Amino acid sequence: MAGKNGEFVIETIALTKIFPDWWGRAKVIAVEDLNLKIHRNEIYGFLGPNGSGKTTTIKMLLNLLHPTRGKALVLGGEGRDPKITERIGYLPEESYLYRYLTARETLDFYGRLFNLPPRVRKSRIDTLLEMVGLTGMANRQVGTFSKGMARRIGLAQALINDPDLLILDEPTSGMDPIGTRQIKDLLIHLGKRGKTILLCSHLLADVEDVCDRIGILYGGKMQVEGPVRELLQQSDKRQIITNAISDAALHKIEAIVAAEQSECQVSSPMNRLEDLFVRVVTDAQQRQQRTSGAISTTAIGGFLAEEAEAEDILQRLAASKPDTDFRKPEFVELSPVQTTPSPTHIKSDLLDQLSHPPTVPTTESSAQTSRPAELPPQSLDEVRQNVLDALIDRSKKGNADTHPTRRSETPGDQNHA
């Protein structure tokens, strides 16, 4: 599954690409001495501004460009080897589809390139079309699709072979927020099912939500690389999130903080625009309003989940033990639908609210750090003491008990204090 030494799915060794001018002189150094290592079952965010060398690196991995120096290994071999490419799914920065083919014909063509038997091909095409919400447009020519719809078909073709490695260059570009959310959910699902994903995107929020590890490229050189949590965490600050507590309680907290020679800011959090958008569109879908666009769905291809159950069991077992390996985060119990509700889950949330109206806490409040933890009912003094204790305790622990931000709570769903 991984590299020659069984360790890496993608490995570059001093990878360099220089574009020469007409005279053969070095004109542009697109990538310089890049040593990229991506582990199995890792979602890696490959970031950088335009012209930083991300796409060039991907093209060298896939043998679309030849390295000037260095080596690019994918799944332990070269990107031109069919035995390697049959395990890769690739979505380039634009969809680059044959405009005259219909959505079904497009997937069929790529399925045939993978030598899939007709029955398997048909089944996968149906599943993928449903998964990307284009079942109703299966027989429409891709040339008539919007950019977002073309991206969906592009993603579907990248998944037709049930790849071990997915290389996605701007997968959500041109997609509406629901599509973006679905892609993110899908990537998380795929990650859970053992896929390795190299994700190239300018949408940093997407990368933050999805990736285990990121690397930021600038001028063809890797500037920063590491787990998302480690890179983003402000270890010199603390955040406390509570329900709507009284002003008196707030003053007390401020007093405690002041006693610690520090300052605190209090504000009511705002919902994210993405959540509002999803809710509005879901309402429209519930009213069965007609549309010629893509239909939202959260279905995932059965063929992509063939190994899911077994892997889930393994991951649950792994998660039950202490694990400091950043490549195996505790994401199993927290599914993405819990964190960023997609339309169908919003539906179930609404139903839940109708049957169990939310209760407003009076004398009780629950305090949360960035990781949810339930607390027993306590008095305000006890709460204050506990919060204080927790702050002191966590500051002592440092990063020892940190968890990956990936697949964690959506801040917009909670109150910040």
Place this chain on the structure above:
Amino acid sequence: MRRIWAVASNTIAQAIRLKSAGIVIVLLFVLLPMMGLTVVGDQTLKGKLQTFSSYGLSLTSILLCLLTIVISCYSLTSDLKYKQIFLVTTKPIRRFELLFGKFLGVVVLDAILLTLFSAIILGLTWSLPWWVKAPEGQQQQADREFFTARAVLVPTTNEKAIEEEVKRRYDQLRKEDQIPEDMTRERVLSEIRSQELFRAKTCEPGRAKLWTFEQVRVKNPNDMIFIRYKFRISNDPLESQVLSTWEIGDTRPLESGQNPGTPIFPVQRMDATQTELEFSVPSSCVAADGFLGILFFNDLQNNSKTIILDDLKVMYRTGSFEGNFLRVAAMILVRLVFLAALGVSVSTWLSFPVAVLICLVAYASGMINGFILESLKSLSLTLDILYRLTIRPILWFLPKFDEQFNPTAYLVEAKSLGWLFLAQAWGITAFIKSGILLVFGMWVFHNREISKTTSG
């Protein structure tokens, strides 16, 4: 093979959506029936059939050749330009398979279109006698001289005697010191050889000329033997008439004063010059061993000038019109295969307009290959080694679409296109030359970078 076929079928799907393909298909659908209805020829049924089949097949061949050039050059260059190639080459398909798939797609489409339009031409040719309602005599002539496939034999030439005569004359010129200083030995010999060959087909006034044919294998003794020729008269206006007298049969015993081995058929005709002419005699004139003699008299009482007999041929039926038509269509496919290979090959490293230009030049040179070879022949005498190392390989590689490789000539003259010759054309042009082109293209495509630009 499945992957190759996937690419091939996609190439066909891409090609039939091209406007140029639509134009070619519509044009042929409209023009072929129109030609069938309006064709005139020389006012005879045979003339109409000859004209229609010739124009119809030529038009089909030209348009399909142009379409092949466009499709074969467009398919890969378009994938490269619009970057669909990114998604294809990153799938488990080798680049040579991809290129071969493109080639196969173009060839399969060519075969389908050629079959379709050949069937239309064949159908119209069959139904033309019914539309025209020609007299019985013309119907019979059409059956005899058009709806058939005939073997063609040219006179046996005594090469050894000619070469001896060439050498004798050269030695004499040298002895007399009459060889021009600026001419090489090869050039002088070539000049004398041409003169001797010309002399072999001329008949001076008051003289007779005998042409002999061997291996005349008539299948049915009731069939006719066709004598085809063209007259020229030295220093004579074009429209003049020639009275000719012929005797046809096994003339060998006559030389020793014995009775002829077969009936001798006398023929007397008044013919125009500079025109392809044809008459027939019963096949009983052919000797059992396949020998046939044709004796021509230039009667001094009727003609006072030297008569030159160009392109004298003996023809006899060896197969059916339909079988010949099939082979003619297969010969057209040879050129389409070559152009498809050339188009796909050059589009691996050239842009679409340049690739099309190269293919058009190759196509045009193929259509005048004989002329090019003839005009460059003189270089072989002056630049011997350079010619052999540079120009000759290029000339060999040029496609040959003219002369005996011109398929329509076979139908017009009802000449049988032999299976062996067809196999040779397929072997050399469609397999060896096209194969070399494809292998070269595959090598280039294998080593080139698919993407030249970078966006991030």
